[in-house]
Amino acid sequence: MKALIVGGGIIGGSIAWRLAAEGVAVTVFERGRLGLEASWAAAGILAPQAEAEGPGPILDICLRGREAFERIVERLRRESGVDPEYDQAGILYCALDADEQRQLEGRARWQRSAGLGGEVEELDGAAARRIEPMLSQEVCYALHLPTNRRVENRKLTQAYIAAALKAGAEFRESSGVAEIIARNSNHPGVRLDDGSTHEADFVINAAGAWAARIRGLEADRIAIRPVRGQIVCFQGRPAMLGPAIFSLRGYLVPRRDGRVLAGSTMEDAGFDRSVTMAGMGRIVAGANALIPALSGLAFREAWAGFRPATDDKLPILGPSTVHPHVLYATAHFRSGILLSAITGEVIADLVKGRKPSFDLTPYSPRRFSRGESR
Numbered sequence: 001m002k003a004l005i006v007g008g009g010i011i012g013g014s015i016a017w018r019l020a021a022e023g024v025a026v027t028v029f030e031r032g033r034l035g036l037e038a039s040w041a042a043a044g045i046l047a048p049q050a051e052a053e054g055p056g057p058i059l060d061i062c063l064r065g066r067e068a069f070e071r072i073v074e075r076l077r078r079e080s081g082v083d084p085e086y087d088q089a090g091i092l093y094c095a096l097d098a099d100e101q102r103q104l105e106g107r108a109r110w111q112r113s114a115g116l117g118g119e120v121e122e123l124d125g126a127a128a129r130r131i132e133p134m135l136s137q138e139v140c141y142a143l144h145l146p147t148n149r150r151v152e153n154r155k156l157t158q159a160y161i162a163a164a165l166k167a168g169a170e171f172r173e174s175s176g177v178a179e180i181i182a183r184n185s186n187h188p189g190v191r192l193d194d195g196s197t198h199e200a201d202f203v204i205n206a207a208g209a210w211a212a213r214i215r216g217l218e219a220d221r222i223a224i225r226p227v228r229g230q231i232v233c234f235q236g237r238p239a240m241l242g243p244a245i246f247s248l249r250g251y252l253v254p255r256r257d258g259r260v261l262a263g264s265t266m267e268d269a270g271f272d273r274s275v276t277m278a279g280m281g282r283i284v285a286g287a288n289a290l291i292p293a294l295s296g297l298a299f300r301e302a303w304a305g306f307r308p309a310t311d312d313k314l315p316i317l318g319p320s321t322v323h324p325h326v327l328y329a330t331a332h333f334r335s336g337i338l339l340s341a342i343t344g345e346v347i348a349d350l351v352k353g354r355k356p357s358f359d360l361t362p363y364s365p366r367r368f369s370r371g372e373s374r
């Protein structure tokens with residue numbers, strides 16, 4: 001069996017690994033260089049309880065995503081030889097005033113009623129500072145989410161790609177796909193920007209924020225837009241911060257090498273990848289409010305990336321209406337790092353003709369042609 005994957009980000013890499021490990025002949029076409037778009041720009045937080053706004057399909061898939069990740073992380077490390085720096089120090093989601101506290105108390109309530117009571121702990125400011133002593137004295141309340149974790153997403157992306165290569169997958173850089181050839185054909189295929197065509201048993205569209213721009217699948221009426229996120233990176237010391245620090249004003253994520261990532265913005269700016277004064281200003285103000293003691297850290301770099309977003313904020317997973325062997329694996333919005341393992345798992349199930357372990361209906365591409373996505 002042969003599969004072509006469009007897009008060499010974390011999603012294309014994860015799918016390539018799972019398929020190649022099951023003996024499928026995989027070729028990944030990447031327009032630029034592997035893993036240098038959203039999967040490079042992300043903060044690497046694996047945070048179902050900080051991302052979802054209530055019970056429903058996004059919380060469901062994020063929780064499954066975390067379980068799927070835990071199931072594969074050791075195997076991935078072994079097979080790839082790359083350590084994705086999976087850190088289990090949890091998240092402190094902090095409130096800096098009474099209004100923010102009310103919003104977070106609401107979050108704790110819905111999480112308890114969704115059965116997550118054992119995974120969310122309400123703390124006053126002093127108790128939060130016992131977990132992270134550098135927190136501002138202004139922090140008056142926090143949710144401790146001990147089972148929400150983090151990785152070094154650039155290394156995790158490399159790990160999937162390295163493991164896929166070892167399992168026999170082929171990755172072609174500088175190979176943009178202009179069209180997915182799906183009509184009037186038993187076997188779907190792709191036409192590259194250079195005009196060459198390639199055929200397979202399955203084609204998987206994992207082109208992130210660009211997935212709806214590839215020709216050939218117009219009848220699916222998929223709508224994906226880029227949501228720009230900026231991150232400002234400072235140089236700290238290793239182990240300076242324990243947990244990742246969240247707030248309604250932004251977040252701080254430590255890396256093992258001492259870098260501290262401050263994020264992020266959510267902007268409709270098309271594919272403009274500028275880092276702006278306003279964006280950096282908001283991020284830095286949020287970071288200073290949470291941990292004023294970090295204000296002396298040296299600036300290192302800043303970047304922006306494009307989260308692939310749908311109107312209903314759900315990923316798109318499953319067969320195209322145009323051809324049953326063209327599969328979408330995209331629109332992971334703010335959670336594509338968290339959802340990388342579960343996406344590889346369900347796409348491998350679909351290619352191999354197995355029933356996925358959960359109902360994919362809420363994430364089906366069909367919701368667009370039925371007009372249900374808005």
Ligand SMILES: Cc1cc2nc3c(=O)[nH]c(=O)nc-3n(C[C@H](O)[C@H](O)[C@H](O)COP(=O)(O)OP(=O)(O)OC[C@H]3O[C@@H](n4cnc5c(N)ncnc54)[C@H](O)[C@@H]3O)c2cc1C
Binds near residue numbers: 029035042178231305
């Ligand atoms: C600032 C920021 C912070 C984030 N933080 C987190 C986080 O903490 N946790 C989390 O889980 N998620 C986070 N995300 C979201 C996460 O980064 C994305 O959901 C995820 O990276 C999407 O992966 P992808 O492989 O689909 O997309 P990408 O990494 O964008 O990869 C898509 C690839 O497809 C290629 N491509 C596009 N068109 C074509 C074509 N026609 N032919 C060939 N190749 C093509 C692109 O060049 C690209 O390499 C964040 C995102 C941003 C921007």
